[in-house]
Amino acid sequence: MAMTENTTDDEFVCAMSVRDYECDMQGVVNNxxxxxxxxxxRHEYLKTRGLDFATLTREGIIVVVVRAEIDYLQPLKSGDSIFVTAKPVLEKRIRLVFNQSIRHSATGREHVRARIVTTAVSERGRPYFPESLNVLL
Structure with missing residues (x-):
């Protein structure tokens, strides 16, 4: 799915393309x-920072999505080349928010805008922000 990834100072960018089976009966990407x-x-971004979810989980750091706010602006179709951005910001003391967008590679048109709120929970289910996640900021 991912073709290339790169990072700028401001945001992570992951290039992808839409596959046929991701589309619904109307021929557009299913929501x-x-x-x-x-x-x-987001997973690819963590890898660029030396983190991955399997390792974090083994270390007892469970990262979970607690809220997903998604604005669907324009539909994508099979074969479209896209890039997905991710820019993390620490919100409050224990919430890491990823501001994200999905844009068409050729036109730059924004198709999706999202705000994904995450937190880490300890093995006992208590939310916290582990020091090892500071590399994301």
Whole structure:
């Protein structure tokens, strides 16, 4: 799915393309698939910072999404080349927010704008912001 990834000072960018089976009967990307694109970009971003979810989980750091706010602005179609951005900001003391967008590669047109709120929970289910996540900021 991901073709290339790169990072600027401001945001992470992950290039992808829409696959046929991600589209619904109307020929556009199904709404739930956009969340997969957003999540994939966040996972790839963590990897560029030396983190991955499997390792974090083994270390007892469980990162969870607590809110997803998604604005669907324009539909995407099979074969569209896109790039997904991710820019994390610490909100409050324990919430890491990823401001994200999905844009068409050729036109730059924004198709999706999202605000994904995450937190880490301890093995006992208590929210906190572990020091190891500071590399994301």
């Amino acid at each position: 739930s698939v956009y969340q997969n694109y957003l999540e994939h970009a």
